[in-house]
Amino acid sequence: MKEITVLGSGCAKCIKAADLIKSVAAECKVAVNVTKETSPEVVMSYGVMSTPAIVIDDVLMHSGSIPEKETIKSWLVSNS
Amino acid sequence: MLAIFTELADFLAFTLFGLTPNSKLGDAVHFFIEDTSKIFFLLLVMIYFIALIRASLNIERVRDYLAGKNKLVGYVMGSIFGAITPFCSCSSIPIFLGFTSGGIPVGITMAFLLTSPLINEVAVLLLLSIVGWEITLIYALVGLAIGIAGGMFLDLIHAERLLQPFARKAYESANPALSKVTGKASISFKERHEFAKQELQDIFSRVWKWVFIGVGLGAALHGFVPVSWVEGNLGDGQWWSVPLAVVLGIPLYSNATGVIPVMESLIGKGLPIGTTLAFCMSTVAASFPEFILLKQVMTWKLLATIFVLLLASFTVVGWILNAVNVS
Numbered sequence: 001m002k003e004i005t006v007l008g009s010g011c012a013k014c015i016k017a018a019d020l021i022k023s024v025a026a027e028c029k030v031a032v033n034v035t036k037e038t039s040p041e042v043v044m045s046y047g048v049m050s051t052p053a054i055v056i057d058d059v060l061m062h063s064g065s066i067p068e069k070e071t072i073k074s075w076l077v078s079n080s
Numbered sequence: 081m082l083a084i085f086t087e088l089a090d091f092l093a094f095t096l097f098g099l100t101p102n103s104k105l106g107d108a109v110h111f112f113i114e115d116t117s118k119i120f121f122l123l124l125v126m127i128y129f130i131a132l133i134r135a136s137l138n139i140e141r142v143r144d145y146l147a148g149k150n151k152l153v154g155y156v157m158g159s160i161f162g163a164i165t166p167f168c169s170c171s172s173i174p175i176f177l178g179f180t181s182g183g184i185p186v187g188i189t190m191a192f193l194l195t196s197p198l199i200n201e202v203a204v205l206l207l208l209s210i211v212g213w214e215i216t217l218i219y220a221l222v223g224l225a226i227g228i229a230g231g232m233f234l235d236l237i238h239a240e241r242l243l244q245p246f247a248r249k250a251y252e253s254a255n256p257a258l259s260k261v262t263g264k265a266s267i268s269f270k271e272r273h274e275f276a277k278q279e280l281q282d283i284f285s286r287v288w289k290w291v292f293i294g295v296g297l298g299a300a301l302h303g304f305v306p307v308s309w310v311e312g313n314l315g316d317g318q319w320w321s322v323p324l325a326v327v328l329g330i331p332l333y334s335n336a337t338g339v340i341p342v343m344e345s346l347i348g349k350g351l352p353i354g355t356t357l358a359f360c361m362s363t364v365a366a367s368f369p370e371f372i373l374l375k376q377v378m379t380w381k382l383l384a385t386i387f388v389l390l391l392a393s394f395t396v397v398g399w400i401l402n403a404v405n406v407s
Contacts, residue, residue, distance in 0.1 A: 040173045040174065043177070044250060049139045049140065049143065049178035064138070
C-alpha cells in the first residue's frame with residue numbers, strides 16, 4: 001500500500017491531480033491511499049512552493065503541476 | 081496589422097447586423113467585437129511565445145536568487161520577478177512560506193506578491209497594443225513602484241512580528257544556506273513547447289471569462305456614457321474622484337487582462353489617466369477573496385495594514401498622475 005499525499009490549498013488543480021492518481025492506480029491495480037493536505041504548515045515542511053505537489057511514502061516526487069499520466073504510472077509501478 | 085480587427089468589427093456590426101455607425105448600440109457592439117477578437121488573438125499568440133521564453137524560469141530559482149541579496153536590490157528584483165514570474169493565486173501561500181523560510185525578509189516577499197497581480201507580461205503586451213506605449217510604461221512603472229515602496233514600508237514597521245506564529249518561527253530559524261537550486265538549468269525545445277502549450281491552456285481557461293466581462297463593461301461605457309458627461313464631471317481630475325475610483329474598484333474584481341478594455345474605454349471618454357489607473361489597479365489588486373487567503377500566514381493587523389497601504393498608494397499615484405497631466 002502506497003501512502004500518497006497531494007499538497008495544495010484545495011484549488012481545482014489539486015483535486016484533479018488527486019483524482020488522476022486514483023484512476024491511474026486503479027488502472028494499474030496498485031493499492032494506494034490518496035489524501036489531500038491543505039495545511040500551509042505541512043506544505044512548507046516539504047519545502048514546496050508551487051502546488052499541487054505529490055508526496056509518495058514521505059518522499060516529494062513532484063511539484064507545480066498536475067503530473068503526466070505516464071509519470072504517475074512510473075511512480076506507482078517502481079519498487080512496489 | 082491590428083486594423084484587420086477593426087475591419088472585422090465594421091463588417092459584422094454595420095454590414096451584417098445592420099447597426100448604424102455612431103449610434104449608441106452600434107458603437108458598443110463595434111467595440112465589443114473589435115476588442116474580443118483582438119484580445120483573444122493577441123492572448124493566444126503572446127501567452128504561447130512568452131511561455132516558450134520563460135519556460136526555464138521557476139519559483140525555486142527566483143527564491144535562490146533573492147535569498148541573501150542586498151535589501152534594496154531585493155525590493156527592486158522582488159518586484160520585477162513578481163511581474164514576470166507566473167503563478168496561480170492558490171500558490172501564493174506556499175510561495176510566501178517558501179520565501180520566508182528561506183530567510184527572505186517579509187518586505188521583499190511582499191514586493192513580489194504585491195506586484196504580481198498588477199503586472200504580468202501578457203497584460204503589458206496587451207496594453208501596449210491597445211492603449212499605446214506611454215500609458216503602458218506609466219502603468220508598469222507605477223506597478224513596480226508600489227511593490228517596491230510597499231515592501232520597504234513593511235520591513236520598516238517590522239511586519240515579520242505580525243505573521244502567524246508558525247510563519248514567524250520559520251523566518252527566524254531560516255537557514256538560507258540550505259536552499260538549493262532544484263530547477264533544471266537547460267531544457268530542450270520540446271520541453272519548452274510542452275510547457276508553453278500547458279501554460280496557454282491554463283491561462284486561457286482562467287482568463288477568457290474576464291475578457292468577456294471586461295470588454296462587455298468597456299463596450300457599455302463606450303457606447304452609452306457620453307464623453308461630455310465624463311469630461312464635465314470628472315475630466316479635471318477633481319481630487320475626490322481618485323479616492324472614489326479606488327473605493328469603487330474594491331468590490332469589483334477582475335484580473336489585469338479583463339481590466340484593460342475598461343481602461344481603454346475610460347481613457348477614450350476623457351477620464352484623466354490618474355483616476356483611470358487608480359480605478360483599474362484597485363480592481364485588480366485589492367480583492368477580498370485573495371486577501372483572505374493570506375490570513376493563513378498573517379494576523380488581521382498586518383492584513384489590514386497591507387490593504388490600507390494598497391488603497392493609499394493607488395490614491396496617491398492617481399493624484400500625482402492627474403497633477404502631472406493637468407499641468
